[in-house]
Amino acid sequence: MNSIVKAEELSCFYGVVLGLNNVSFEIPAGITGLVGPNGAGKSTLIKLVTGQLAPSSGRLSVFGEKPRNNPKLLSRIGYCPEREQLPKDLRPIDWLRSLASISGVSWKETKTMAEAALDRSRLDRAHWKKRIGTYSKGMKQRVKLAQAIMHDPDLVILDEPMNGLDPMGRAEFGEILKELNQHGKSILVSSHILHELEFLCSGFVMLNWGRVLASGSQIEIRETVVEWSDEISIRCSDANGLAAHLQNQGLIRGFLAEGDELTVWVNEPEAFFKNWPNLFKGCDADVFEVRNKNQALSSIFERMTQ
Numbered sequence: 001m002n003s004i005v006k007a008e009e010l011s012c013f014y015g016v017v018l019g020l021n022n023v024s025f026e027i028p029a030g031i032t033g034l035v036g037p038n039g040a041g042k043s044t045l046i047k048l049v050t051g052q053l054a055p056s057s058g059r060l061s062v063f064g065e066k067p068r069n070n071p072k073l074l075s076r077i078g079y080c081p082e083r084e085q086l087p088k089d090l091r092p093i094d095w096l097r098s099l100a101s102i103s104g105v106s107w108k109e110t111k112t113m114a115e116a117a118l119d120r121s122r123l124d125r126a127h128w129k130k131r132i133g134t135y136s137k138g139m140k141q142r143v144k145l146a147q148a149i150m151h152d153p154d155l156v157i158l159d160e161p162m163n164g165l166d167p168m169g170r171a172e173f174g175e176i177l178k179e180l181n182q183h184g185k186s187i188l189v190s191s192h193i194l195h196e197l198e199f200l201c202s203g204f205v206m207l208n209w210g211r212v213l214a215s216g217s218q219i220e221i222r223e224t225v226v227e228w229s230d231e232i233s234i235r236c237s238d239a240n241g242l243a244a245h246l247q248n249q250g251l252i253r254g255f256l257a258e259g260d261e262l263t264v265w266v267n268e269p270e271a272f273f274k275n276w277p278n279l280f281k282g283c284d285a286d287v288f289e290v291r292n293k294n295q296a297l298s299s300i301f302e303r304m305t306q
């Protein structure tokens, strides 16, 4: 694998408190979700990748180099921290220009950089003249993102950026990240709610209690599941018609039809899931999606953390 981040037997302790415990994984280019409940070690890992912390033991490389005390490497990384530390009284352009100027960019050039970053973060130009303190949560996240991408990094790291956003805000922010990815940026984004990232990420690192529970693409993680649920969700054009069809064949012992969503409790889950295209033959309903409850990524994660 051509990995961007590679951890080998990596540990990080805060005195006697365990932050990360002997984790090994690789993250390829793309959008990767770092998922785990509170205290799982997500921020610790992000601080290691951004060189803010040194590993207690093990090895960590980002683009093949150690991140700690490595300014050249860090210039290829953009970081959007979890905490909201924005200057309320400044306008976003002024803040971003000041940051670029501190980093040694000429004052004239800072304007182009700041404007480009705000455009790429999709902060509506109508709001640029307002002070950051008057902004909504979603607009502040875009300013934070602009700060992280202003220097055109190859890897953008965001710690819990969806926190506090409503579903619409999360979807919009996800679209911005996808667009950045389409422009060649790799993205590492953390959340304690897997569902927030499932639609966005091609791969995941799942953490709990400082350990990696699973890592890899969605398909690779799903393949680690050997247990099947007897509860299967089917999205189709005629839920009642399809339920009757399955019941007549003696395949299900119960069902619940709600709109275009049919939930069935099947007698032999694995056989059903593997054979479903044939089982639906002879029924007029169009089938759009079939999901085994245990195969949903969120369900896998729930069971791993139990």
Ligand SMILES: Nc1ncnc2c1ncn2[C@@H]1O[C@H](COP(=O)(O)OP(=O)(O)OP(=O)(O)O)[C@@H](O)[C@H]1O
Pocket: 014, 017, 018, 019, 020, 036, 037, 038, 039, 040, 041, 042, 043, 044, 045, 192
């Ligand atoms: N500065 C610190 N000093 C001592 N312990 C710490 C420190 N930072 C984190 N920890 C501990 O390390 C463990 C991992 O914390 P971390 O912040 O990395 O988790 P997280 O997954 O980011 O959680 P959250 O979503 O709550 O931020 C926790 O037990 C936490 O209490």
